[in-house]
Amino acid sequence: MKNIRNFCIIAHIDHGKSTLADRLLEYTKTISARDAQAQLLDNMDLERERGITIKSHAIQMEYKVAGENYIFNLIDTPGHVDFSYEVSRSIAACEGALLIVDASQGIQAQTISNLYLALEHDLHIIPILNKMDLPGAMPEEVKDQIVDLIGCDRDEIIPASGKTGLGVDKIIEAIVERIPAPVGEPDGPLQALIFDSVFNSFRGIIAYFKVLNGEIRKNDKVKFVATGKEYIADEVGTLKLNQEPKSVIKTGDVGYIISGIKEAREVKVGDTITKVDNPGEAIIGFEEVKPMVFAGIYPVDTEDFEELREAMHKLQLNDASIVFEPESSAALGFGFRCGFLGMLHMEIIQERLEREFGMTVITTVPNVSYKAYMTKGKEEIIVNNPSDLPDPSKLDLIEEPYIKANIITKADFVGPVLSLCIQKRGTIVNQSYLTSDRVELVFEMPMGEIVFDFYDKLKTISKGYASFDYHQIGYRQSDLVRMDIRLNGDPVDALSSLIHRSNAYNFGKKICEKLKELLPRQQFEIAIQASIGAKVIARETVKAMRKDVTAKCYGGDISRKRKLLEKQKEGKKRMRQVGSVEIPQSAFMAVLKLD
Amino acid sequence: MAGIYIHIPFCKKACYYCDFHFSTNWKVKDELIDSLEKELELQKSYLNGETIETIYFGGGTPSVLKGEEINRLLDKINKLHHVTKDAEITLEANPDDLDAVKIKEIRQTAINRFSIGIQSFFDEDLQWMNRAHNAGEAKSSIMRAQDAGFENITCDLIYGYPLLTNKKWKENIQTLIDLEIPHISSYSMTVEPQTALATFIRKKQQPAMNEEQSAEQFLMLMAELEKNGFLHYEISNFGKEGWLSKHNSNYWFGKKYLGIGPSAHSFNGESRQWNIANNYKYIDTLANGKVPFEQELLSPIQRLNEYVMTSLRTMWGLDLEKVKNNFGEEYSEELLHTATQFIEKQWVKHEEQKLFLSDTGKLYADHIASELFIG
Numbered sequence: 001m002k003n004i005r006n007f008c009i010i011a012h013i014d015h016g017k018s019t020l021a022d023r024l025l026e027y028t029k030t031i032s033a034r035d036a037q038a039q040l041l042d043n044m045d046l047e048r049e050r051g052i053t054i055k056s057h058a059i060q061m062e063y064k065v066a067g068e069n070y071i072f073n074l075i076d077t078p079g080h081v082d083f084s085y086e087v088s089r090s091i092a093a094c095e096g097a098l099l100i101v102d103a104s105q106g107i108q109a110q111t112i113s114n115l116y117l118a119l120e121h122d123l124h125i126i127p128i129l130n131k132m133d134l135p136g137a138m139p140e141e142v143k144d145q146i147v148d149l150i151g152c153d154r155d156e157i158i159p160a161s162g163k164t165g166l167g168v169d170k171i172i173e174a175i176v177e178r179i180p181a182p183v184g185e186p187d188g189p190l191q192a193l194i195f196d197s198v199f200n201s202f203r204g205i206i207a208y209f210k211v212l213n214g215e216i217r218k219n220d221k222v223k224f225v226a227t228g229k230e231y232i233a234d235e236v237g238t239l240k241l242n243q244e245p246k247s248v249i250k251t252g253d254v255g256y257i258i259s260g261i262k263e264a265r266e267v268k269v270g271d272t273i274t275k276v277d278n279p280g281e282a283i284i285g286f287e288e289v290k291p292m293v294f295a296g297i298y299p300v301d302t303e304d305f306e307e308l309r310e311a312m313h314k315l316q317l318n319d320a321s322i323v324f325e326p327e328s329s330a331a332l333g334f335g336f337r338c339g340f341l342g343m344l345h346m347e348i349i350q351e352r353l354e355r356e357f358g359m360t361v362i363t364t365v366p367n368v369s370y371k372a373y374m375t376k377g378k379e380e381i382i383v384n385n386p387s388d389l390p391d392p393s394k395l396d397l398i399e400e401p402y403i404k405a406n407i408i409t410k411a412d413f414v415g416p417v418l419s420l421c422i423q424k425r426g427t428i429v430n431q432s433y434l435t436s437d438r439v440e441l442v443f444e445m446p447m448g449e450i451v452f453d454f455y456d457k458l459k460t461i462s463k464g465y466a467s468f469d470y471h472q473i474g475y476r477q478s479d480l481v482r483m484d485i486r487l488n489g490d491p492v493d494a495l496s497s498l499i500h501r502s503n504a505y506n507f508g509k510k511i512c513e514k515l516k517e518l519l520p521r522q523q524f525e526i527a528i529q530a531s532i533g534a535k536v537i538a539r540e541t542v543k544a545m546r547k548d549v550t551a552k553c554y555g556g557d558i559s560r561k562r563k564l565l566e567k568q569k570e571g572k573k574r575m576r577q578v579g580s581v582e583i584p585q586s587a588f589m590a591v592l593k594l595d
Numbered sequence: 596m597a598g599i600y601i602h603i604p605f606c607k608k609a610c611y612y613c614d615f616h617f618s619t620n621w622k623v624k625d626e627l628i629d630s631l632e633k634e635l636e637l638q639k640s641y642l643n644g645e646t647i648e649t650i651y652f653g654g655g656t657p658s659v660l661k662g663e664e665i666n667r668l669l670d671k672i673n674k675l676h677h678v679t680k681d682a683e684i685t686l687e688a689n690p691d692d693l694d695a696v697k698i699k700e701i702r703q704t705a706i707n708r709f710s711i712g713i714q715s716f717f718d719e720d721l722q723w724m725n726r727a728h729n730a731g732e733a734k735s736s737i738m739r740a741q742d743a744g745f746e747n748i749t750c751d752l753i754y755g756y757p758l759l760t761n762k763k764w765k766e767n768i769q770t771l772i773d774l775e776i777p778h779i780s781s782y783s784m785t786v787e788p789q790t791a792l793a794t795f796i797r798k799k800q801q802p803a804m805n806e807e808q809s810a811e812q813f814l815m816l817m818a819e820l821e822k823n824g825f826l827h828y829e830i831s832n833f834g835k836e837g838w839l840s841k842h843n844s845n846y847w848f849g850k851k852y853l854g855i856g857p858s859a860h861s862f863n864g865e866s867r868q869w870n871i872a873n874n875y876k877y878i879d880t881l882a883n884g885k886v887p888f889e890q891e892l893l894s895p896i897q898r899l900n901e902y903v904m905t906s907l908r909t910m911w912g913l914d915l916e917k918v919k920n921n922f923g924e925e926y927s928e929e930l931l932h933t934a935t936q937f938i939e940k941q942w943v944k945h946e947e948q949k950l951f952l953s954d955t956g957k958l959y960a961d962h963i964a965s966e967l968f969i970g
Contacts, residue, residue: 547810565965
């Protein structure tokens, strides 16, 4: 155990985490440069394209220093706030962390919040100044930031470059020297922390764990504490480039277990693996991952509902964090109300449905999860869907989730960032200068406000120089309303949204304007109304079609014209009818991207 | 009975709204005419020996051809096909080309019908369109053609563009009536993609076309011409009894036609094909003894939909009996069923197993056809 080093990497997107990790793997001869796919740790296509690690992974390296064999377990962490719980569990499995900071960009919000998490878990931090090869590197300035942040000595910071390989030897040395070996009771009852799981279509769910106490052997009868389920450990092993079966994984080490589990939801990150016949206690810190953002997902073609259901089930097999239940909409037919960890997660699911299952879907206006309390009996109702919102007359009060948001930006952009956050109903709780030019702003704001277009706006107003991170801080009372959209008096359920009263007028106006643009002119006039209850708050009109194009039609026109009219007919077939009005799919999608 | 279309892809200048295939580079004009002759030879069997009842020179601007060039092409056609004695032989012409010499030249050929691209009798409108002629030439060219003995003349007029007030529109129509022109083709200004006009509108240098105005001027056109004894025999075509265009009518009756020249379309009853829309490639390919075309085979449903689209536009209407006999009863029934909503709105009339567009219905011809499409 004394020669095991468990560590993770904390870095902002694009600060070079994956490239530097690859250098470590090469240096320890875990892989050769030749068979390294660029950035090995990110092995989902989607991850590689987006340049971020969505799901965490782990890999074991062996290295000999001064005649001693060391085992390094690198536990990779996802780089996005949507997956912060998984990050916290990965961190909990480590004794040390490499803090990678881009020498040309400095510390970002994401880095800070993960760093705090690591410090909370008493991880030893090895600060690394990466991308030293870049002409724009400002090592002295960024070193100042790091020293301020973690209170280390200046010379503890290792200059490095994933590209040139600079500093890799120093990092290896620091891992051995500075990161403490894990501690635990080899003879105690088994307690292994699950920090990740992956889906394999042949072997089922493979859980990754770190043994805190005791040991786990092949064919052990094990129990997952939170789910209460028992399995036989069909295979245990360590995570090399490929899985390497072992007969035992001992205290302090990191490994995997295959036990014939078919569904991802049986393996919960943060859960404890123990033995049936000498059970240990649950490791503290387990939480059920709760979806934060909800939206309807509907097949573009109503006939594809069953196919969509199957695709969703398959997705859930390897991503237990999505939840869904059937819902139906008068406008869109049958679909699912889905819960996601956040907006990125929602986008990823949408993209995976498209890429892996060829399913194009319509997503409805997303909302967060609200709590409604009834006047009668103070009954609490969870509202994940605009249609769940009880009649206002029977409501005592509604609460909405709040977040604490950390934003780090250049001093120049403090003004615009402040006004954006205030516009989003945020209140500032702290403002501190990290350096003379970099400011950290801390806000409390409703989570519902970041669901729409917060990231995009923040990026725009800060010209890309703002990083953002948040965590939930509980529920607060809110003046929430349901805004409905009516076309010629008929409500279009798929366009309803839950929104704070103060935003309703503006949002309603924008939706009406957008719909006016997107609804094709029909044989009659269409009134578009946004309303709260019976009160109309915005209105637009699409005039009746006065004339269709009736251009010439001679010998050379017939083919083209026929195709045009066929296309028109085809497009109409795919429109959804509400009352007498036909709505193109683009209208349902476009309300997600107003402005 | 079949028709031959010959495309002459040259113009003096580019009208801002036009998306036909043409070039303002005349360097290859001679070569191109040679190629047209070659194509006529290569395609001599396309119509299966059917008698030719109409020939149409379209463009571009066919009036850039000299009389002898027209004769060369017509001689070639006569050598390869049987052409009826009373064949309708039309030449599209721009007013600026129709000087006394040119008219005299054409009078020596077998051309017996002129289609003159008048568009408007107002200078500012013609300039706005970037036409090559002016208002004076518009009128004088017609009179010269008539003086030379051409009776069968059709003129084009465009409506529904911002400059055209209702007063001017009425005057344009009246001028043609006064000149005793027996046939008029009239089109609503359509903004085709990739035209100069489309660019101007996108860049907000020009206002978009106004649907209301266009509808109103179309209704004016119908009223004025009907009052003056014209038959509204197709959405865009009006003619006095006996002066309807045979060549164009045959397109709507689904007859066969052979199109010669770059971008020209042909139809043999089962498939449509169209030549490459590039003068150089057209010439080069024919130099190698091949016709550069693409082809599509029509399924029965596509043929039916084409029939629906074209027949509805005509005064002869969509014949449900014919649909029943040629395509099957389920289709004639489906058509009638779909048409019910339009019959109720009085956009479509249902008479003697035929469907016709009402005057209001004519405003929505595309919409109605698309709705009636099978599939």
